[in-house]
Amino acid sequence: MKRNTFYLLAGIVALIEVGIFWLSVKVEEPILIQVAFILGVFLIYMARRRVEDRIEDERTAMITQKAALRTLEVFWVVFFAISLGSAVVAFSRPLGLRPPHPGPPGTAAPDMLEFPVIGNFAILQMALLCLMIFLYVGFRMYYARKYGDWDTDEEQD
């Protein structure tokens, strides 16, 4: 498989994923997008292995490793800090070990964690994952530059 064919396939898979996400929201079935996402990633990994003109040597492997390690080093601090905030919100309410004290008749108990709040955490987590991707791309570019990926010499003319 040519590299351009792989990129085309990845684009098509991404578009299908967006469609399935929309469908999943429409029919209120989260499992639909979850399964589709895992299958999509699996498909892309399998396709990537079949790309013929992709040369991966020790230098490119080292760049990838270093970028991944630095991303993890930064990301876990941000992720842990935000998770600590989430834990404070969660622990400031009943933990669900026993039913919360009922509120006034006809109203929800005032100290329960509302569902939209959980939804907001999900969106925050997705934003964090996007941050992780940006961090990785940034570090990847930094190390690629450091180890001469974009260097030119007289042979390239």
Next chain:
Amino acid sequence: MKNRIKVYRAMHDLTQEGLANELGVTRQTILAIEKGKYDPSLELAFKIARFFGVTIEDIFLYGDTAEQK
């Protein structure tokens, strides 16, 4: 670490692309090694030396050796 890959390449009339193909690495890796931006692994260093039919010390010059030569 300094090296004399460029010299040996010239002696064998090889381009960076040609050498990279022979060794199974990218042209950018050969370029990075030549410019001293990347030190190859021991395995790749041996491969390079064997390809040119010389010892590692003939190609890679470490520390004081590099200054003497």
